[in-house]
Structure formats: structure tokens, C-alpha cells
Amino acid sequence: MLQSGRVSGLIYLLIVAASALYFIKRGEKGNIPEIRRVSGLDAIEEAIGRATEMGRPVFCSHGISGLSDATYGPQTIAGLSVLNYVARLCARYATRVIVPVRQVSVYPIAREIVETAYKLEGKPEQFRPEDIVYLSGFQFGYSLGYMSLMERERAGANIMVGAYWAESLQLSETGARVGALQVSGTANTHQIPFFVVATDYTLIGEEIYAAGAYLSKDPAMVGSIVAQDIGKFIGIALIVLGVIVGLSGTNYIVKLLEM
Template sequence: MSFVQSGRASGLVILLIITIATIYFIERGKRGRIPSIRRVSGLDAIDEAVGRATEMGRPVFCSQGLADIHDSTYGPQTIAGLSVLSYVARLCAKYGTRVIVPVVSLTVYPIAREIVENAYRMEGKLEQFKLDDIPYLSTWQFSYSLGYMSLMQRERAGANVMIGAYWAESLQLAETGYKVGAMQVAGTANTHQIPFFVVATDYTLIGEEIYAAGAYLSKDPAMIGSIVAQDIGKIISLVLIIVGILLGLGGSKFIVDILKM
């Protein structure tokens, strides 16, 4: 089978377009022309959850999953979770609400601590920041889960925001949040855990929505540029699939071979 007939040419063209688009939008963002992206509806649920916890006089829990930030596969989910943490911490500092951030990774801990501390500093309430509210629990999955559940029960969480890479502990945490009466917003790109979040939390960010939410909140040119470029790639792929189907139905086999991915 030739290079063209194998479909590799069309795949390389799409990859090249996405790469060029990513570089273009990142550079454009660095010059202050940041592309606009749709506000993920889950962010409104986060606002509601923090407001509800404030009215109840109970703390807000916010976690970023179990992945290390340097993990090439799951690390981006943690980065998205930290972007959401920055937003949640700023809201809590503004309203004078306590925010508790259970941490599983030693590399994530100083980042989470700095994010929360800066949030209180920016709101002029640094004296309200408590280092004990950024507890490092354990690198062991279920030790972390047990500590997290115990904290939610002891502190009577009013809201629980979980954005990041989660595994078997997802349902444990969500069920505990439900039992203590916390409003919960969760999101992960681990598809095997999404069903548990859907049935046990009040609002779920599904898959790529967590990256869009992180990019929207952080306003980071690199994150926004990559999101926009990915959307361009999806549109091109969809158009090629539709064209391929139509040509295939019309009997144009050679063109279909070119468009095959």
C-alpha cells in the first residue's frame, strides 16, 4: 500500500495544521490577543457550591486528583485541577470561607499551598490563611482516600470540588460528600470513573471539559491556544469524515483511501 493510500498523508496534514494553529494562538495570546472560549457551565455550579457552603458556614473542599504534576499521561488533569483551585480559593477568600485542599503528591503540595496563599493575599486577607488547611495526606491511594473522607466527615464539608485524575477512590469520596450534605462538582478525563461522578455528584465536567475550564480560568495563552487548536483539528477531521462518507457512497474509492485516518 502506498504512502498516500495508507491515509498517512492526510493524517500528517491534519497534525501539521493543529501544530501550526497551536503555535499561532499561543503567540497571539502572548501579545495580549487571547482567543475567547466558551465558559464551561460547570463553573457556574462551582460558584453556587461555594456560595452555598458560605451560607451554611461550612468549609469548601477542593482536590486535584491523584496524579503527579510531572506525569506525562495524567499530569495535565492535575494542572487543570490546580487552575480550578485558584478560582475556588479566590472565591473562598473573597467570601471569608474556609477552603481545605487535601493533597496526595509532594510535588503538588507547594503549588497548591502557594495558590491558596496568593488567593488570600490578593483579597487582602492573608491573616485568614491557615497552612493546616492544606494537608498532605498520603501518596498511597486508599490512605489518601481514607484521610479525605475522614476530613469531610469531621469538618462537615459544605462543598466538595474534585477536578483531576481519579481512580477507584472517586466513588468513595463522592459518596462521603453526599452523606455529609456537601454540594459536589467533579470532573475527570479518566473515562472509567466518569459514570461514578455522574451518579454521585451534583455536576460533572466530562473529559475535555476539565481542560477547557482550566484554560478559561487561568487565561494562560498556552492552555487556551492548545484548546482552540484542538477544536480546529476536530472540525477538520469531522469535515474529512463527512466528505469521505459522501465520496465512498458515490464510489470514489481512491479519494476515500486518501482521507482514511
């Protein structure tokens, strides 16, 4: 019944998922855990405020991946959660938000998110459908369009959270050149260094997945973040145990994980 070699992974998945559900329920009852400040997420409001004062638009993108990929899809979901927050703030401050899109399947979702944000803030007439821009399905066509848009519109803030590849440095360097305050985030480890050097704030790996919960300030959502720490504690314990057991000349931990 169970696939060989995937039992330990399933147990780990169930522990983390059960922990998430447990802490969501605790959060709903008012037991809100204290979580550290994430400067990159706190800086989003500052970036939008700055762009508003400068009279420049805010750029917000959610990466170049679609929603269906198991590895990169969650990053797009995280990026769309950030877009939801950014769009609400921009609608509140009457600031233009420009959303460059690469994936056609994500385009209607991004448009709906921004349009509804304006409606919820009571300013549906300020929504500009032409600011949700489908640029190109080609990676560098998208990158070129994004860069030229930032140059033309003189971006005041550039918020990029999602899965990015080689275009990450092109976009962030262009944002720096036009003087935009930039917040970036990705779980693609090979692109994190580019974002770190070229943008003002960078969300690293797991921080982007926590963004939706962190920004919503919903107690249940915030509670779920604790499950990530539980998963990490188990991981650290297994690593330490594996080293000790390995040094004693046996490979029980490896066999356990290969179950």
C-alpha cells in the same frame, strides 16, 4: 529524520498548536470568540457561596496523579488552575478551603497557590497551612483520609477536578452524604459515569482542560479554546472521509494516517 508512522500525528499536532497560537493572538487583539456556557464551571461560585452561607469549608482537590505523566499530568495542571480560582474566591468570602493532596511533588505547589491567593486578596492572616493536607501516597489511604475529613469537617462544597481512579465514587458518594454541593471533572473516561451519578455537576473530558481559560476570562486564553474545535472538525472530517473512502473499497485514509 522523522520517525516512521508519526508524521500524520506531528502534522495534526502542529495544526492544532498553530491554531491555538493564532487564536491566542486574536484574543489579545480583542477578538474574543463566543464559547458555550459550562454549567459545571459556572456552578463553582454558587457552591462556594452556598458553603459560605452554611459556614462550612470548601474542599478542593486536583486528582491523585502527579505532574510528570504525559496522560494524567495535564489533568493535574487543569485541577490546579481550578484550585487557584477556588482559593481566590474562598479568600474573598473568608471561607476555609481544604485541599487534600496525594502526591508529595504537588503538595508545595498547592500550598503556594492557596497561600498566594490569600495574599492577593489582602488576607494573608487567614491562610491556614494545616488546611493543605498531605494525606497519603497510597491511593486508598488518600481516599480514606479524604472521606473522613469531609465527614469531620462537614464539607459545604466539594470540587474535584483532575485525574481520579477507583476512589472517585468513594469521594463523591461521601460528599453527597454530608450534603456538599459537588462539582467534579476528569478526563479518565472510566470514572466519568461515577462522577455523573454522584455529583451535582460534572466536567467531561476536554472541559477540564478549558477550565483555566474559562475561569480566568482572559481573552487570549479563551481564544485558545477555539483550537480544540478546529482539531475536532479535522477529526470529524477524517472520520467521514475514511468511512466514504473505506466503503469505496480502498484504504487511502488509513495509509495516510499510518505515515
